[in-house]
Amino acid sequence: MRILVTGGTGxxxxxxxxxxxxxxxxxxVIDNLVNSGEESLWRVAELSGRIAxxxxxxxxxxxxxxxxxxxxxxxxxxxxxxxxxxxxxxQEPLKYYHNNLVGTLNLLRVMERxxxxxxxxxxSATVYGEHNPIPYVEKMEIGANNPYGRxxxxxxxxxxxxxxxxxxxxxxxxxxxxxxxxxxxxxxxEDPQGIPNNLxxxxxxxxxxxxxxxxxxxGDYDTPDGTCLRDYIHxxxxxxxxxxxxxxxxxxxxxxxxxxxSGKGSSVLEVLHSFxxxxxxxxxxEITGRRAGxxxxxxxxxxxxxxxxxxxxxxxxxxxxxxxxxxQKNNPNGYKI
Ligand code: WQD
Numbered sequence: 001m002r003i004l005v006t007g008g009t010g011x012x013x014x015x016x017x018x019x020x021x022x023x024x025x026x027x028x029v030i031d032n033l034v035n036s037g038e039e040s041l042w043r044v045a046e047l048s049g050r051i052a053x054x055x056x057x058x059x060x061x062x063x064x065x066x067x068x069x070x071x072x073x074x075x076x077x078x079x080x081x082x083x084x085x086x087x088x089x090x091q092e093p094l095k096y097y098h099n100n101l102v103g104t105l106n107l108l109r110v111m112e113r114x115x116x117x118x119x120x121x122x123x124s125a126t127v128y129g130e131h132n133p134i135p136y137v138e139k140m141e142i143g144a145n146n147p148y149g150r151x152x153x154x155x156x157x158x159x160x161x162x163x164x165x166x167x168x169x170x171x172x173x174x175x176x177x178x179x180x181x182x183x184x185x186x187x188x189x190e191d192p193q194g195i196p197n198n199l200x201x202x203x204x205x206x207x208x209x210x211x212x213x214x215x216x217x218x219g220d221y222d223t224p225d226g227t228c229l230r231d232y233i234h235x236x237x238x239x240x241x242x243x244x245x246x247x248x249x250x251x252x253x254x255x256x257x258x259x260x261x262s263g264k265g266s267s268v269l270e271v272l273h274s275f276x277x278x279x280x281x282x283x284x285x286e287i288t289g290r291r292a293g294x295x296x297x298x299x300x301x302x303x304x305x306x307x308x309x310x311x312x313x314x315x316x317x318x319x320x321x322x323x324x325x326x327x328q329k330n331n332p333n334g335y336k337i
Pocket of ligand 1: 178179197214216218227
């Protein structure tokens, strides 16, 4: 099939482009390059032997999105494009609502005009909010507690309403937990702009000498070692989960929700020590105060994706850290030379 991947030059997007190409699909990428570069697609092409068709387009420009679809024979869409920093979304909510919602509405209107009614949406475990018991189950009430998470929840609502109004739509909502790692080749991976918000890219930058030490946000939580528990998932497993969802909805209309997670929680210190094993030496850290908004623990109930998609995670936290380190060691400054 011919698949449009929005945000396809990004961390999860580029890994999904490779999985799609390895499965024999043609890939078209739309990206505004606000948080990534086209270099990732060249690295992917070195492995797949095929370069994705790239369009430097911002989804908020509906006419530009229309030009990508016109005459391009797109069969389905995987929609990653969006701003995704929780803290930034609290500071600049309007930027997040405009970019994430208007971009999605433009995409859906153009899809509708071209009779493309198959979409896999990149949602997030953050939609579960702070009141649900763990493990999180898809049928639970959702209620994000930050503007970023609310854009994900609202896009889920838009897609759910669309699927209820028009049964010709085939819709998969994928709620990711904590994506980490990189393709085992070490040639492409996560390259955050500026100071990494997330744990593993920060650890990797300490290990490669770009940062002095890891600040562990809180060591006094009610968890086995006092640090927060999260459900880490290898980005290659995550990419394969998108293919599994795409295949599932290919001949099934309706709206489907799946958690993409391992079903297990790992602590900050467990991940840090796993990364130290990959690097072969201690990584400096300091336990500091808690980060506002952090939950002590959450992880997925991953049974639905296994039952419906025959998909589950295959890689361990050690493998995630080994692969993430190989990428960072080979590319100390990310894609910048
Ligand atoms: C994990 C743990 C931190 C950095 C976020 C988003 C979520 C999703 C994944 C998009 C926490 C601790 C972190 C550091 C630390 N993104 N930590 N020092 O917060 O679980 O989820 O990313 O969908 O929406 O909320 O991930 O990697 O930021 O934090 O101690 O320098 O690591 O306190 O306990 P999080 P994270």
